[in-house]
Amino acid sequence: MFDKERIKEIEKQRERWENTTLPKWISHHPERRKEFRNHSGMQIKRVYTPEDIQEMDYMRDLGFPGEYPFTRGLHATMYRGRIWTMRMFAGYGTAEDTNKRFKYLLSEGETGLSTAFDYPTIMGYDSDHPMARGEVGVCGVAVSSLKDMEILFDGIPLDKVTTSMTINGPASTLLAMYVAVGDKQGVPREKLGGTTQNDNLKEFFAQKLCIFPPKPSLKLSTDVIEYCARHLPKWNPISISGYHIREAGATALQELAFTLYDGIAYVESTLERGLKVDDFAPRLSFFFASHNDFFEEIAKFRAARRLWAKIMKERFHAKNPRSMWMRMHVQTSGCTLTAQQPLNNIVRTTIQALAAVLGGTQSLHTNSFDEALCLPTEEAVRVALRTQQIIAYESGVADTVDPLAGSYYIEALTNEMEEKAMEYIQKIDDMGGAIAAIEKGFFQKEIANSAYRYQREIDEKKRIIVGVNEYTIKGEEEYPLKILRVDPKVEEEQIARLQKVKRERDNRKVKEVLEKLHYAAEKDENLMPTIIEAVKAYATLGEITEVLRKVYGEYKELIVI
Amino acid sequence: MQSTRKIRVLIAKPGLDSHDRGAKVVARALRDAGMEVIYTGLRQTPEQIVETALQEDVDVIGLSILSGAHKALFPRIMELIKEKGLTDVMVFAGGIIPEEDIPELKKIGIKEVFGPGTPTDKIIKFVLENLPKRT
Numbered sequence: 198m199f200d201k202e203r204i205k206e207i208e209k210q211r212e213r214w215e216n217t218t219l220p221k222w223i224s225h226h227p228e229r230r231k232e233f234r235n236h237s238g239m240q241i242k243r244v245y246t247p248e249d250i251q252e253m254d255y256m257r258d259l260g261f262p263g264e265y266p267f268t269r270g271l272h273a274t275m276y277r278g279r280i281w282t283m284r285m286f287a288g289y290g291t292a293e294d295t296n297k298r299f300k301y302l303l304s305e306g307e308t309g310l311s312t313a314f315d316y317p318t319i320m321g322y323d324s325d326h327p328m329a330r331g332e333v334g335v336c337g338v339a340v341s342s343l344k345d346m347e348i349l350f351d352g353i354p355l356d357k358v359t360t361s362m363t364i365n366g367p368a369s370t371l372l373a374m375y376v377a378v379g380d381k382q383g384v385p386r387e388k389l390g391g392t393t394q395n396d397n398l399k400e401f402f403a404q405k406l407c408i409f410p411p412k413p414s415l416k417l418s419t420d421v422i423e424y425c426a427r428h429l430p431k432w433n434p435i436s437i438s439g440y441h442i443r444e445a446g447a448t449a450l451q452e453l454a455f456t457l458y459d460g461i462a463y464v465e466s467t468l469e470r471g472l473k474v475d476d477f478a479p480r481l482s483f484f485f486a487s488h489n490d491f492f493e494e495i496a497k498f499r500a501a502r503r504l505w506a507k508i509m510k511e512r513f514h515a516k517n518p519r520s521m522w523m524r525m526h527v528q529t530s531g532c533t534l535t536a537q538q539p540l541n542n543i544v545r546t547t548i549q550a551l552a553a554v555l556g557g558t559q560s561l562h563t564n565s566f567d568e569a570l571c572l573p574t575e576e577a578v579r580v581a582l583r584t585q586q587i588i589a590y591e592s593g594v595a596d597t598v599d600p601l602a603g604s605y606y607i608e609a610l611t612n613e614m615e616e617k618a619m620e621y622i623q624k625i626d627d628m629g630g631a632i633a634a635i636e637k638g639f640f641q642k643e644i645a646n647s648a649y650r651y652q653r654e655i656d657e658k659k660r661i662i663v664g665v666n667e668y669t670i671k672g673e674e675e676y677p678l679k680i681l682r683v684d685p686k687v688e689e690e691q692i693a694r695l696q697k698v699k700r701e702r703d704n705r706k707v708k709e710v711l712e713k714l715h716y717a718a719e720k721d722e723n724l725m726p727t728i729i730e731a732v733k734a735y736a737t738l739g740e741i742t743e744v745l746r747k748v749y750g751e752y753k754e755l756i757v758i
Numbered sequence: 759m760q761s762t763r764k765i766r767v768l769i770a771k772p773g774l775d776s777h778d779r780g781a782k783v784v785a786r787a788l789r790d791a792g793m794e795v796i797y798t799g800l801r802q803t804p805e806q807i808v809e810t811a812l813q814e815d816v817d818v819i820g821l822s823i824l825s826g827a828h829k830a831l832f833p834r835i836m837e838l839i840k841e842k843g844l845t846d847v848m849v850f851a852g853g854i855i856p857e858e859d860i861p862e863l864k865k866i867g868i869k870e871v872f873g874p875g876t877p878t879d880k881i882i883k884f885v886l887e888n889l890p891k892r893t
Contacts, residue, residue: 316774331830405776
């Protein structure tokens with residue numbers, strides 16, 4: 198980028214500056230800290246210059262938006278053409294409650310749906326299972342049978358919206374239900390658009406909502422990828438997720454490296470099914486967190502895009518540029534929200550959302566300010582959505598592509614993120630891959646260490662959290678928050694509906710199809726077609742998962758503190 | 759003899775939620791403060807928690823929950839504790855628990871509830887100051 202002579206001159210001038218202007222200033226105005234580091238532990242320099250990116254080659258490392266290596270963005274015009282998708286995660290109570298929230302969000306200008314399921318659903322239990330007590334509809338919507346799914350999307354034409362579903366272990370069953378609803382609405386399958394999270398690997402060390410052991414879990418994820426490649430061309434079968442890795446305590450760098458490694462594992466596992474990389478890779482999607490350190494996050498997003506493009510091209514020999522696209526959804530970081538002075542969270546979320554936009558995300562969820570206390574109220578969700586709209590339409594940041602490119606700091610940090618992530622990837626390769634690393638507890642230990650270090654830094658005030666360890670209010674009188682609560686009646690209503698479904702369906706047919714599923718699982722077939730058949734017969738999520746539990750066994754947590 | 763015994767703490771996660779970051783950080787902080795910490799992992803039923811407390815002969819139980827099911831699960835745990843005669847065990851809790859639920863939880867015997875943002879030092883201090891006397 199710079200010729201050698203110029204760099205030499207800059208170096209000379211920097212040395213001069215360091216010996217004259219700088220010491221004179223510092224002697225009267227010492228710096229706030231002896232050293233500055235970001236969350237990933239990278240040392241941040243006082244000032245960055247062309248020297249820090251002297252090796253950079255514009256065409257090789259950045260290129261133009263919409264072209265390899267996609268550092269500057271996946272699309273040629275980025276947000277000048279279309280603003281990112283504003284996708285707010287929602288779900289609570291009964292299917293009726295969430296259906297209402299969906300319609301409200303759509304009427305307020307949201308452009309894509311995103312479904313939160315309750316814990317019993319996520320763990321593959323029906324609402325009447327003993328483990329579901331007190332949890333039905335509390336942290337998401339309860340879905341036990343196709344009946345619930347029909348109500349959830351009632352009056353929402355599935356060819357007009359795209360729907361993201363945060364579901365992993367039982368992803369195939371929920372996707373099957375969505376397909377069944379689409380069939381009932383008369384929407385052709387090739388028009389169904391949306392995403393299933395379906396990233397079972399990260400469950401073992403990040404979100405920890407595991408049902409089955411690692412190997413069958415990877416098999417189930419791969420089933421969905423393979424089925425979608427063959428039958429649901431507009432569906433993103435997987436959202437390879439760093440978000441939960443981050444929220445569990447990982448640094449930005451660990452989030453980046455571990456997520457990309459999971460991506461590698463899914464590609465390898467799908468290739469084993471006999472598909473070619475370009476048959477399915479264009480539909481792989483990613484999901485990251487955006488935390489507090491503004492520039493670190495932007496560098497992470499840019500590095501992630503470039504590194505994935507290189508991996509797909511060099512490691513997997515993809516030919517289709519779309520296979521090299523890292524399409525990403527970003528959510529602002531839930532764990533940065535404070536219960537103290539909750540309105541401050543609006544500001545945090547704004548900064549994080551801005552980083553995601555400057556990092557070139559395709560879709561964004563902004564958290565609500567009350568989420569450290571409860572599920573978000575309608576008012577809080579509106580402010581969060583408005584935050585995105587203000588960034589999109591008032592701030593001007595969406596008017597040019599990748600505006601921070603060329604910043605000495607951003608580019609140096611993007612390079613460092615990529616290099617260090619590659620070191621982790623090499624290390625995990627040497628360990629024998631993702632499943633081996635999970636079984637050794639490698640990811641778990643790395644993340645637990647980072648989480649503990651982060652908390653120590655806060656406790657020791659090495660890291661300031663406004664309103665928590667500094668600038669606190671005595672007695673916390675604070676903003677009177679309205680808290681959203683889920684009516685305990687939801688559990689009763691949901692169980693009543695489930696029992697009605699079980700009474701009214703053809704139980705002989707259910708028994709038959711569940712036996713067929715058992716057989717298919719033992720034969721190691723792709724289970725998607727049989728699961729679609731099962732949900733259409735109103736076999737419940739719990740019944741389907743129970744069959745698989747019998748075949749695959751249950752995961753026993755590897756405890757790493 | 760008593761003075762040489764390390765304080766034994768059970769950190770337990772009832773409910774289906776899997777947010778174990780807080781539980782693990784607290785477990786490690788208490789361990790670093792010299793206590794014997796038993797962490798049993800996710801999704802423990804009230805019965806499992808109380809059984810472990812009994813088996814491990816703990817002095818303190820720390821319950822962590824973020825799913826919102828505390829109102830259904832905590833009373834059951836406290837009931838079982840009484841049933842098993844573990845009345846000299848001190849119980850505290852943490853997680854996402856609305857302020858307005860706290861008085862009710864204290865009434866059933868939960869000594870303290872820590873919300874998000876609590877420094878670990880505060881929890882250590884609390885445990886040391888509220889340690890039950892063993893008879």
